[in-house]
Amino acid sequence: MSAAGMGERMPQDPNVDLRVQLGRLHLPNPVMVGSGTFGYAREMAGLVDLSRLGAILPKTVTSQPRAGNAPWRTVETTGGMLNSIGLDNDGLEVFCEKHLPYLRGLKAPVVVSIAGRDYDDFVGMAARLSREEGIAAIELNISCPNVSHGVDFGTDAAMCERVVRGCREACGFPIIAKLTPNVTNIVEIAEAAAQGGADAVSAINTCLGMAVDWRRARPLLGNVMGGLSGPAIKPIALSAVYRIAKAGVKIPIIGIGGIATIDDVMEFIVAGATAVQIGTANFYDPTVTMRILDQLPAALEELKVRSVSEAVGLLLRRQKLAH
Amino acid sequence: MDAPSYAFADRAWHGPVRVAEHVRLARDTYRLRVECPVVAQRIVPGQFVMVRLAGCNDPLLGRPLALYETYDGGDARPAGIDIVYVAMGKFTRRVVVAARLGDALELWGPLGNGFAPRTAKHLVMVAGGIGQTPFLALAREALGQRRYGDPPRSAPRAQRVTLCYGTRTSDLLAGVDDFRRLGVEVQLSTDDGSAGHHGLVVDLLRQILTGDRDGLRVVCCGPEKMMAATAKMCRESGVRCDVSLESPMACGVGICFSCVTKVRDGGGWDYRRTCVEGPVFDAEQVMFD
Numbered sequence: 001m002s003a004a005g006m007g008e009r010m011p012q013d014p015n016v017d018l019r020v021q022l023g024r025l026h027l028p029n030p031v032m033v034g035s036g037t038f039g040y041a042r043e044m045a046g047l048v049d050l051s052r053l054g055a056i057l058p059k060t061v062t063s064q065p066r067a068g069n070a071p072w073r074t075v076e077t078t079g080g081m082l083n084s085i086g087l088d089n090d091g092l093e094v095f096c097e098k099h100l101p102y103l104r105g106l107k108a109p110v111v112v113s114i115a116g117r118d119y120d121d122f123v124g125m126a127a128r129l130s131r132e133e134g135i136a137a138i139e140l141n142i143s144c145p146n147v148s149h150g151v152d153f154g155t156d157a158a159m160c161e162r163v164v165r166g167c168r169e170a171c172g173f174p175i176i177a178k179l180t181p182n183v184t185n186i187v188e189i190a191e192a193a194a195q196g197g198a199d200a201v202s203a204i205n206t207c208l209g210m211a212v213d214w215r216r217a218r219p220l221l222g223n224v225m226g227g228l229s230g231p232a233i234k235p236i237a238l239s240a241v242y243r244i245a246k247a248g249v250k251i252p253i254i255g256i257g258g259i260a261t262i263d264d265v266m267e268f269i270v271a272g273a274t275a276v277q278i279g280t281a282n283f284y285d286p287t288v289t290m291r292i293l294d295q296l297p298a299a300l301e302e303l304k305v306r307s308v309s310e311a312v313g314l315l316l317r318r319q320k321l322a323h
Numbered sequence: 324m325d326a327p328s329y330a331f332a333d334r335a336w337h338g339p340v341r342v343a344e345h346v347r348l349a350r351d352t353y354r355l356r357v358e359c360p361v362v363a364q365r366i367v368p369g370q371f372v373m374v375r376l377a378g379c380n381d382p383l384l385g386r387p388l389a390l391y392e393t394y395d396g397g398d399a400r401p402a403g404i405d406i407v408y409v410a411m412g413k414f415t416r417r418v419v420v421a422a423r424l425g426d427a428l429e430l431w432g433p434l435g436n437g438f439a440p441r442t443a444k445h446l447v448m449v450a451g452g453i454g455q456t457p458f459l460a461l462a463r464e465a466l467g468q469r470r471y472g473d474p475p476r477s478a479p480r481a482q483r484v485t486l487c488y489g490t491r492t493s494d495l496l497a498g499v500d501d502f503r504r505l506g507v508e509v510q511l512s513t514d515d516g517s518a519g520h521h522g523l524v525v526d527l528l529r530q531i532l533t534g535d536r537d538g539l540r541v542v543c544c545g546p547e548k549m550m551a552a553t554a555k556m557c558r559e560s561g562v563r564c565d566v567s568l569e570s571p572m573a574c575g576v577g578i579c580f581s582c583v584t585k586v587r588d589g590g591g592w593d594y595r596r597t598c599v600e601g602p603v604f605d606a607e608q609v610m611f612d
Contacts, residue, residue, distance in 0.1 A: 036579075036580075037578060037579070038578050039576075039577050039578035039579075039580075042331065043331050043332065043576055043577035043578050043599065044332075044576065044578060045331070045333065046331060046332045046333035046334060046335050047332055047335055047337055047431070047576065059580070067593065067594055068580065068583065068594055071570070071571075071581075071582075071583060071584075072571060072581075073580065073581045073582075073583065074571065074573045074579065074581035076382060076383060076384050076573075078381050079380045079381050079383060080383060081383065081384060081573060083573075083579070083581065085579070085580045085581065088580050088583065088594060230380075230383055231380050231383070282574070282578060283384060283385075283573045283574040283578065283579050284375055284383055284384045284385055284573070284574070285375075285429075286332075286335075286337050286431055286574070286576060287337050
């Protein structure tokens with residue numbers, strides 16, 4: 001091993017550049033883990049080499065503690081699962097005291113996911129986090145289906161733009177807006193996030209869904225409805241990424257939704273995603289991220305590209321050539 | 324606020340496992356023996372593993388299954404674990420087929436806190452339904468017949484170990500002989516009177532609690548109502564009781580926050596993850612609805 005390679009646990013393929021750039025956010029590779037699917041990372045330290053991840057997103061934090069929703073909180077469905085966790089967390093101050101010191105000690109970039117009740121709450125949290133060190137970016141969870149009160153920053157373009165702008169002005173970290181698929185036109189919301197100054201959008205959060213026990217004539221989830229995730233939603237997520245990319249929205253896209261294999265990752269990248277987040281697959285295949293990272297260089301070489309960025313949106317460029 | 328202690332998956336192994344044996348124990352109950360030496364060497368009674376049908380999208384998620392027993396390989400070191408399950412749902416019915424056909428299973432563990440070794444003259448294990456499964460290894464350890472963990476942990480020896488085990492009907496009683504062989508005193512109950520006491524398993528516990536309570540320790544696993552009744556009875560008798568909870572889980576390692584249970588916290592309560600703060604809880608801490 002060369003001196004320059006000392007300390008690198010991962011055998012890097014010198015022929016392939018895995019680094020990606022999402023606005024002001026630079027990541028060592030495109031394989032991130034989705035918020036709410038990786039705890040506070042400490043839980044996974046025994047199973048995964050956390051230092052290899054492109055970025056870690058701890059569970060969404062709110063300004064005040066939230067107990068979360070009543071059980072059952074998850075229900076398995078065909079090829080996926082519904083959840084109505086309800087942003088169970090100890091609040092921003094406990095997060096900064098208890099979880100952030102561990103997270104900032106990790107080699108992987110940390111993207112803090114926040115959810116506010118209203119504009120002031122979002123901006124206040126962004127301002128509070130701006131005083132902390134060791135944060136690579138902030139992801140605005142404007143799309144959780146389990147805490148919505150009818151008005152959503154994820155479904156109204158003007159509200160989305162305003163909250164992104166407010167957070168961007170309140171803190172110096174790169175801002176990512178996480179979008180919901182539960183809208184008529186996701187492109188419009190992505191445009192609004194870009195207008196507001198977001199460095200990237202992540203698409204998609206879970207799809208609103210429901211499971212029913214007909215014999216007892218009752219819903220299976222404690223909170224009646226929840227968010228569908230897992231392989232079942234991958235085609236929906238792919239189309240969302242593709243539409244945003246095709247519309248020419250000027251900021252990079254982080255693809256999320258049912259990603260469980262290297263093939264899934266590559267599909268999202270060629271459809272227009274610059275990076276991806278692995279979510280539900282962490283639950284049922286806890287070392288999935290390591291396997292994907294092992295397989296990524298070879299998959300890129302198969303496409304005959306030297307970097308991730310060359311592969312981003314390849315499908316769209318091929319389409320243009322064909323016309 | 325009580326400072327929670329977490330049993331993270333720091334010593335967990337994840338990978339494909341080979342089915343070494345699959346034996347029917349009762350009408351719908353099977354014992355599955357899987358090769359996983361690393362897990363078997365590290366696991367302690369009361370811990371669990373997550374089992375999944377490899378590469379399967381439906382059912383997608385793994386399921387938490389308690390350690391029943393470890394078994395030794397040729398070198399007298401643990402080579403794998405036994406798991407006992409009831410084939411009653413989408414997942415477990417598929418496991419029966421997978422085990423017969425030799426289809427791959429994936430497993431990760433050991434997970435959860437397990438039973439802390441505690442001094443007891445008389446260990447009473449109260450089980451309902453499929454709740455007997457975490458107790459075989461516990462009994463074996465308490466009777467000084469096996470040590471678990473890496474390095475092997477020492478546990479105080481009990482003079483007596485009793486299993487109070489209730490099911491709806493006698494067809495569902497599974498593994499009773501496994502307990503008897505160790506020297507466990509087994510008392511049975513069935514709802515329909517087809518075996519043992521005609522009535523509830525907590526009736527058996529009540530009898531024990533009216534006797535000599537010196538050095539008595541109770542552990543309990545089963546349906547929530549039965550655990551709640553056991554916890555109440557033990558509280559009233561001043562006997563320590565630990566419950567092993569069976570919450571539906573998606574990940575088993577603390578990242579999904581699905582398997583929460585209401586645990587007393589200061590004057591109020593908080594949802595705690597059964598997988599990393601349990602599955603074994605002091606019964607006094609658990610708020611049964």
